[in-house]
Amino acid sequence: MTRQEILDELKKVIAPYTTNKEMLAGIDDHTDLIKDLKINSANLVDVIIDAEAKYDIEIDYDSADKMVNVGTCIDVISEKLNQKV
Amino acid sequence: MMSAGNDIVSLNAINAARTKQYKFYSKILSESENPLYKEFSSAGIPFENFVWLLWSIKESAYKYLQRNNPDVIFTPVKFVVKQLQLPANYIITNFDSQQIEENGFNTILAIAGIVTYGQYTFHSRSLLYNNLIHSVVNNSENFQDNYWGIKLIADNDSEHQSKEVRSFLLERLQRLFKTNDFSISKSQSGLPILLKGTDETTLPVSLTHHEHFVAYSFHTTINI
Numbered sequence: 001m002t003r004q005e006i007l008d009e010l011k012k013v014i015a016p017y018t019t020n021k022e023m024l025a026g027i028d029d030h031t032d033l034i035k036d037l038k039i040n041s042a043n044l045v046d047v048i049i050d051a052e053a054k055y056d057i058e059i060d061y062d063s064a065d066k067m068v069n070v071g072t073c074i075d076v077i078s079e080k081l082n083q084k085v
Numbered sequence: 086m087m088s089a090g091n092d093i094v095s096l097n098a099i100n101a102a103r104t105k106q107y108k109f110y111s112k113i114l115s116e117s118e119n120p121l122y123k124e125f126s127s128a129g130i131p132f133e134n135f136v137w138l139l140w141s142i143k144e145s146a147y148k149y150l151q152r153n154n155p156d157v158i159f160t161p162v163k164f165v166v167k168q169l170q171l172p173a174n175y176i177i178t179n180f181d182s183q184q185i186e187e188n189g190f191n192t193i194l195a196i197a198g199i200v201t202y203g204q205y206t207f208h209s210r211s212l213l214y215n216n217l218i219h220s221v222v223n224n225s226e227n228f229q230d231n232y233w234g235i236k237l238i239a240d241n242d243s244e245h246q247s248k249e250v251r252s253f254l255l256e257r258l259q260r261l262f263k264t265n266d267f268s269i270s271k272s273q274s275g276l277p278i279l280l281k282g283t284d285e286t287t288l289p290v291s292l293t294h295h296e297h298f299v300a301y302s303f304h305t306t307i308n309i
Contacts, residue, residue: 042099042295045112046103064160
């Protein structure tokens, strides 16, 4: 999957947890999940679990730690997808 | 160095079925914490509420730690709750007041806990209602200088939550210090900073919101 393809899917993963739909439509690597998308921290575990299900990957604690903005989310998902091949 | 950390969870907003799934709660609880549920189970407290209780303690400890250690990342399983003491005959009710504000926990029964992160140890006090959990963390067992408040708000959009929690905290500070030139700013790492006029104060404040609830905590040794 290209970064763009991961980004398109990631938007669907994040959508239920943000009310900032306008910001979601225009997210880029620097968009912060909490500060910009206003995702409540109580939903961060949901985002990780939904991403695991969506891409059929497992995200360990250390990788989850890195998932603070859209760019690092794509990095982690991309890395885990590559490990599957 | 003094700090502050509090966290609120609206139990109406959590997904109970999902929280009970291993793949979900294992990202919050570590193995050593599972036995702590025994006492809560006997008291009829659902497992999902126990999971979110631990979450709120851990997130509060993270906020407390982050003020002086901005590089710390919130990994729930790395914050380990070592002890949790449910008061005997703890009665769980609905939070149905508009708001409550206190300092310490002498007038209100709370769940006392100890949570660690690496070499750091913190004490926690949590209030468990049917509809919310609120935790406050401190570096000592004496919570008398920990001021906190919980408020029910009408609108749950993020802009409204942010505005409400700030004015709720500022009103308390204004009453306490008898001044109205306080305001809240944010540090580079996103932590709330209390300003007096344009000057940064050293008084640590912590803000939290979830759905229709907002809460604050701060630490001060002012004599009133």
